[in-house]
Amino acid sequence: MKERLQTLCAQFERGAVWFAGFGALIIVVQMVWISYGVMVRYVFNSPDRMVTEATALLLFPVAFAGLAFALKEDAYPKVTMMTDRLPARLRHMVEILNMGLMLAVGGFFSLAAVSATIGSFHSGAASEILLWPRYLFWAPGAASLLIFSFYTAVRLALLLATSPTSED
């Protein structure tokens, strides 16, 4: 059971890296596009009318693409002064509680993002100037939040399957 969970966890971690890679690619596109926009505005005196809204819309997937990757890399800031002093068993229980809370928060945001993706797909909601469909930007955000939530669930299951003594 534990080995299967570890395999699943490793698969989600690979997925987390791919999602982060996708977000990174968007950052490169934004950097080049905005720089191009500045250049054509001053050099060719012909402003790019798409750049501002398009790159701002692209920020939405970037904001969530690194969520699971940050968890994998333990990049979320936390204060562990108190929990470090706890006995192993109690610390393990607190870790389970924390992972459960992270799953609950991730799950809530995932639900909101999935609901927004479906809602914007059916309503045909679009951006203000370019009229790009909103669901195109909600969908990658929702996918990132879902992978984060599933990854957290697997990590929680792993914690539940691990005894505090075997961790030490």
Place this chain on the structure above:
Amino acid sequence: MEWYEVGIGLLALLMMFITIGLPIPFALAAASLPFLWQIQDFSTSLVSSELKLWGVWIDYILLAVPLFVFLGELIGRSNIGPNLYQFLHQGVRIKGSAAYGSIGACAGFGAVCGSSMVGSLTIGGVALPEMIRLGYGRRLSSGVLAAGGTLSVLIPPSLILLFYGIVTDQSIGELFIAGVVPGVILVTFFVLVVLVWGMLKPGDIPSREEAIKMTLMEIASTVGPILLIGLTITVAIYTGIATPTEAAAVSALLTVALAFGVGELTRAAFVESLLATMRTMGYLGLLLSAGVLFGFVLTYFRVPHQFTELFLSYDLSPYLVLTIVLVFYIALGMFLEPVSMTFITLPTIYPLMSAAGFDLIWFGVVYTITMEIAVLTPPVGLNLYVIQGIGRGSVTIGDVIIGCLPFIAALVALIGILILMPSTALWLPELMS
């Protein structure tokens, strides 16, 4: 529910979650959600969250964040930062050049990178072993590098000023420009600290340092990139040629070219920089989203407004209010890191500062300096641990903390100057407008 019940309840829940080690973005969201469900049923709260998420992240100004983070990561992984330190250390032959060089390199790094920790890590990684090898005192070496990193937070571009501008709805360009003069004063103060330290403890600064003379070409290749990137950002924003986001994009692209061209950046390091940016964005993505929910709950119950009214009803002098706020931030900074503090506390504090009659651009600079103190104060002083980690056993955390004390005094002195002469921060933005 009364506003004070919500305020106290939110704060208690948040503190409880933070104390049990729940990562701060999740603690912020987990504390807000029960109160959100007091106002709305579950399905309405989902719709509210959708609207809030879309509203906060479709923001062209916010786009500057990943671009500046990426720029800092590129500099950190290329030789541009270390090269600047080598020039300021070897190219300038004076007693204590390695210490002054560290301050200069941190300031130069600060002009292209907005993160204090990346500043300490990049320059400290090269300078700390070198200073200890040359015979500098351990406390001086670690103190100057931990404090030097904080220059990145004040000298534009600054991520803290950027987030401050987003939360308080102030002009990012004006905030960046307001940080320039205080940043220069702080560099001068840090140099004075080293000078006085050398007088009081001559044994901490070696009388002679072996230094290889650099050729003009070498000097140009070490100073040139930082100068070019720093000027691109500052001049573009100052003259209004580009918005902060555009300046971030152009300077990031320029940094990619320079890092590959003269900074010996490898393809693997480039990919690492991108992934490190996404790692930071992962945490910021959730922090900002949770911060918006937190802000929504606070605003719905009129907590900032009522808190401000209550505070003002005591008829305290504005400077007493400011002192209380600064002491609060310095105390809180011992336990929380600056970005989280910004999203947790500022929505409530900035209306109070505005009502007390303080200019919010000026307060942004003062606030940023308190954040610099926060990263230098234990037990959660990020820069202290960065320098101790780089030292690999050669410096203790006690050395770093004691070494930082005179530099913290310099930061407090700078706050004093800003209170006595607000124009120190406001002169350049006024000139710009």
